[in-house]
Amino acid sequence: MNTYTSSSLLDVIIVGAGPTGLSAALLLGRSRKQVLVIDSGQPRNAVSHAANGFFSRDGIAPSELLQIGREQLHKYKNVRFQTGKVIDAKPLGTEKGDRFQITLDSGEQFTTRKLLLATGVTDKLPAIAGFAELWGTGVFHCPYCHGWEVQDQPLAIYGKGATGFEMAQHLTGWSRDLILCSNGNAELSEDQRNQLSMWGVELREEKIARLEQENGALTGIALTTGEVIPQHGIFVQPQPHQHSELAKQLGCNLADSGAV
Ligand SMILES: Cc1cc2nc3c(=O)[nH]c(=O)nc-3n(C[C@H](O)[C@H](O)[C@H](O)COP(=O)(O)OP(=O)(O)OC[C@H]3O[C@@H](n4cnc5c(N)ncnc54)[C@H](O)[C@@H]3O)c2cc1C
Incomplete structure (x- = not known):
């Protein structure tokens, strides 16, 4: 007091x-x-x-x-x-x-x-449905804080250019079941694309419609094409x-x- x-x-x-x-x-x-x-x-x-x-x-x-x-x-x-x-x-x-x-x-x-x-x-999160709602429970920013809890699970990285590329490289230490969702052109060089494929990281450049959830847990990433990619966590570098x-x-x- x-x-x-x-x-x-x-x-x-x-x-x-x-x-x-x-x-x-x-x-x-x-x-x-x-x-x-x-x-x-x-x-x-x-x-x-x-x-x-x-x-x-x-x-x-x-x-x-x-x-x-x-x-x-x-x-x-x-x-x-x-x-x-x-x-x-x-x-x-x-x-x-x-x-x-x-x-x-x-x-x-x-x-x-x-x-x-x-x-x-x-933190300013991407303006896509589900990011704000799942922030801290299915959407994470820091592998050191939350990587252990989702280790070896299917995980996504949200981002383009160096930001998405570096986060993808980083996360290979926690899971080998990774996709990089760039929500549009990934802005990566040919070398970087080859490097991602050597790490086994799938690159998805389609636009994201929303994150799907059940009881507060991330269940999938819904693309504007209608496809839903089942994932248990997504890492993003918010501003x-x-x-x-x-x-x-x-x-x-x-x-x-x-x-x-
Ligand atoms: C989703 C999420 C999960 C995280 N998980 C971890 C983790 O597992 N481990 C870890 O080490 N770190 C984690 N972090 C990082 C951690 O939250 C930060 O490092 C920590 O909160 C920083 O502490 P701080 O005191 O600088 O700021 P904050 O914890 O944000 O505290 C700042 C305080 O200042 C107050 N304040 C702001 N403006 C004013 C004002 N004008 N007047 C009065 N009060 C004001 C706020 O209300 C707030 O209480 C996580 C971050 C996020 C976003």
Whole structure:
């Protein structure tokens, strides 16, 4: 709970209480800083059943991981939490970056010496029926996070050019029953096409109509030709975007990849 008031000058405000924000809060708390962590409750992997490959917590529910992180911060009374969305952040003081004032969607304001943005990213998925619905359960982005669970199963890769080609190469470590769906011209060289066939990856360039599902599980990829290819998982490289506009608002430079 937060007992800081709008007139307190905090050492650090952390926006975002996902793994990044909570890790920062732990070390700043132990450094005896007055810390306020503000979170709007929409972590990137909320749709996922399990966070895999995280040392000492393999397979844990994402919400439980965050709960443990918060519980371990209880003893640091100098770390407080506030629920809400930060909608505005601006530098105050004579020197730029001297102090920051932030405003929540509730209208509350806080002032801090340092502002740490741990707001994460969101993923823009292909605008094809089924991708959003199966995100995290049948549509995956990371072989390290989800490859083990679908190993040796019939899997698809969605993508064209280097993105699809490299993901296909990568996934040969988890399954040898792979198709690359480029949803139109695959934009691959003759060499790359030969390489795919040497790996045993079938290339399908037909347009995708939708992903088919049963009880929340992917059952097949329906092409606009009417054919349905039975698959148990599809890997895609979504375009990441900053979850919040705060970095942009503060004048930070954004790379084409969406990173600050
Ligand atoms: C489907 C899926 C499955 C994944 N599976 C795994 C896995 O198995 N293993 C693994 O290691 N990684 C996995 N990941 C990656 C993992 O989710 C991220 O690495 C992790 O969430 C990054 O943590 P973060 O704290 O940077 O961001 P997030 O977890 O996204 O947390 C950011 C927080 O900031 C808050 N926030 C944003 N803007 C504001 C604002 N303006 N005001 C207040 N709060 C705000 C959000 O509500 C959110 O709670 C997966 C990702 C996805 C999409």
